[in-house]
Amino acid sequence: MCLSAFVAKTQSLKKIKLCDFVPSWQNQPKMKEIKLFCPATIANLSCGFDVLGLCLDNAGDEMIVRKVDQKGVRITKIVGADLPLETEKNVSGVAALAMLETLDELDFGFEIEIYKNIKAGSGIGSSAASSAGAVFGINELLGRPYSRKDLVQFAMQGEKLASGNAHADNVAPALLGAFTLVRSYSPLDIIRIDSPEELYATVVHPQIELKTSDARSVLKQNVSLKSAIMQWGNVGGLVAGLYTKDYELIGRSLHDEIVEPVRSVLIPGFDQIKQTAYENGALGSGISGSGPSIFALSKGKETAEKIAKAMSDVYEKMNLPYEIHVSKINPDGVRII
Amino acid sequence: MCLSAFVAKTQSLKKIKLCDFVPSWQNQPKMKEIKLFCPATIANLSCGFDVLGLCLDNAGDEMIVRKVDQKGVRITKIVGADLPLETEKNVSGVAALAMLETLDELDFGFEIEIYKNIKAGSGIGSSAASSAGAVFGINELLGRPYSRKDLVQFAMQGEKLASGNAHADNVAPALLGAFTLVRSYSPLDIIRIDSPEELYATVVHPQIELKTSDARSVLKQNVSLKSAIMQWGNVGGLVAGLYTKDYELIGRSLHDEIVEPVRSVLIPGFDQIKQTAYENGALGSGISGSGPSIFALSKGKETAEKIAKAMSDVYEKMNLPYEIHVSKINPDGVRII
Known part of the structure; x- marks a missing residue:
């Protein structure tokens, strides 16, 4: 009773009292620190611009979240990237604060250490990994007052700091794993879709800087109805392919009528990378997030590795x-290690 | 071996020889006539403009297809509608001829009798029912050289005669039953999706004339990227809802950002009908095909009937x-009665 009322309340981000239920951290007084794997993610997925994403399994950051006596949230260490330590300027900090704001004031606080492996601006969800990790870690230390799906709304605030846009297409797969569909933002409605087991991703990141703002500026504000219809036919096909584990259908549906044609010109070698991916057995290939990374999906690790070799060449x-x-699809999202 | 080669050939509509395999009509010499139920269908389904459709179970035409000695295809009787008897001017005839053109010349022919219950221009697939029925019936009398999915391409030629556009979003559900997604036209790629068992449709047809050409002329050639993204998020949600039998998700996804706002003004009482559908428990409601019929989907027959009463009022x-x-979703499509 109390818990369901609580969950209902969180939908509107109202301030709620932790004491309304028994937080399990009170039952686990010894768990004061956890170490996390914060996965990289691929958003957009060709036809699924702004709505689809998937979670990677062996590309990602690590993070330590620690419960401390001092109230508030502090970023105490960042290794591997030149990012701000100030809580309000760091995506992890902002996401954590957005979450804590919905709870009654705690008489303790949290420290976060971030070990970045995902390069900022790579197009595989660097900021999302940190935002998702922070809220997931604090939620665990509090005894899971929120579901993973609930946490998306808080992690989105980190994305807003990073790009000006509180988008969910990276934080949702980072938190929920597998594939996610952001059906709607108002209200927020996210659907997690299992991945077929043999599906693998190959992602290549050419080390050039491509700002999200530049990648967005090339987009046209209007699209032809004809292209839009083809796009939503493919979104339907991709979702159907995932549910029926029809690899060929997934491949046929991975086609972007609208964004890739204008955005891919910003990515050196895009056409060659995509072509070689197909030549080496990819089901489909496209821009990861807003680029410059390029992904390919394939059936089986062997094919994914063959594609990686060809892309490298x-x-x-x-x-x-x-x-x-090269990664299988991560079914779980961010996890304790 | 021979059959698979045959199926591969039909993909490109090449002329093939019936004698390349043993048509089972040779084994069933007594089956010279069949009577069919040719179901009505709802195309578009809100977000799924031009790609989604569903098959109704108790609204539709009847048709008799008869194998006769005289070569060719003749429409010998049409009851319930003022439609042309000339084969080349009748959608059934055109669809049948498109199919027979892919076969070696037969030394017999077919007669078709059509008993129309679906009014032309109602927006529930009147022409599609006739096109689908003709090709299905002849295919049965020939011993099923084609699969139901193969038949779509022929029935589409009837649609081309009716509206100038060889669309598949009515003939596909009429032939395959349940829900269908036309992922792509080039190449034709149709995905059949089972319907959740308790899903019912209510369809009301206000007896006004709304020409497909008028309904199309109000459409804008360009749409905002923002609306298009919302639309394909909903298409993904609707397909996901069908696979997971999540009635609420199906309902949340039945939303049309693009076509309904401009097209619904052509339909008298549209807003009231839609509102009363929701007030009486509909999961979603929208324009059927290009109108003027309006559909609502609901969970359970009782709710569907309550909606019918309210719409009637x-x-x-x-x-x-x-x-x-009021109809459950027809899982089979056109059938022998």
Whole structure:
């Protein structure tokens, strides 16, 4: 009774009292620190611009979240990236504060250490990994007052700090794992979709800077109805392919009528990378997030690795530095390690 | 071996030889006539403009298809509608001819009798029912050289005659039953999606004439990217809701950002009908096809009937003649009766 009332209240981000239920951290007084894997994510997924995303399994950051006597949230260490330590200027801090604001004031606080592996601006959800990690970690230390889905709304505030836009298409898969569909923002409605087991992602990150603002500025405000219809036919096909585990249908649906044609010109070697992905057995390939990373999905690890080799060859020949990841789809999202 | 080669060939509408395999009509010499139920269908389904459709179970035409000695296809009787008997001017005839053109010349022919219950221009797939029925019936009498999915391409030629546009969003559900998604036209890629068992449709047809050409002329050629994104989020949600049998999600997704706002003004009482549908428990409501029929989906027959009563009251008060149907979703499509 009390818990369901609580959950209902959180939908509107109202301030709620932790004492309205028994937080399980009171039952676990020894758990004062957790170490997390905060996964990278691929948003957009060709036809699914702004609505679809998936979670990677072996590309991501690490984070330590610690319960401390001092009230508030502090970022005490960032390794691997030049990011602000001030709580209000750090995506983790902002997401954590957004979450804590919905609870009665606690008589303790949290420290966060961030070990970045995902490069900022890579297009595989660097800020989302940190935002998701912070709220997930604090939620665990508090005894899970919120569900993973509830946490999305708080992590989105970190995204707002990072890009000016409180989008959910990276934080949702980072928190929920597998594939996610952001059906609606008003009200927020997120659907998690299991991944077929043999689906693998290959992601190559050419080491150029591509600002999200630049990647957005090339988008046209209007699209032809004809293209839009083709796009939503493919979104329907992709979702159907995921539910029926029809790899070929997933592949046929991974097509972007609208964004990729204008945005891909900002990414060096895009056409060659995509072509080589298909030549080496990819089901589909497209821009990861707003780029510059490029993803390919394939059936089976072997094919994904073959694609990685072929993509690497393209950038080797262009003498362009790059990073490459091969990963199965992560069914769980952020996790304790 | 021979059959799979045959199926591959039909993809490109090439002329094939019936003698390449053993048509089972040779094994069933006594089946010379069949009587069919040719179901009405709802296309578009709010967010799924031009791609989604569903099949009704108790609204539809009847048709008799007869194998006769005289070669060719003749429409010998049409009851219930003033439609042309000439084969080349009748959607059934055109669809049948499109199918027979892909086969070697037969030394016999077919007669078709059509008993129309679905009014032309009602927006519930009148022409599609006839096109689908003709190709289905001939295919049965030939021993099923084609799958139901294969038949869609032929029935589409009937739609082309009716509206100038070889669309598949009515003929696909008429042939396959349940829900269908036309992911792509080039190449034609149709996905059938089972309906949750308790899903019912209520469809009201205000007896006004609304030409498809008029309904299309109000559409804008361009749409805002923002609206398009909301639309494909909903298409994804609707498909997900069908696979997971999540009635609430189906309801939340039945929303049309793009077409309904401009097209609904052509339909008298649209806002009232939709409002009363929701007030009486509909999961969602929108324009059926290009109108003027209006559909509502609901969980359970009782709710669907309550909605029918409420919709009827609206048009009674407006003194507008109407027809109303309450139907479960037809899982099979056109069938022998």
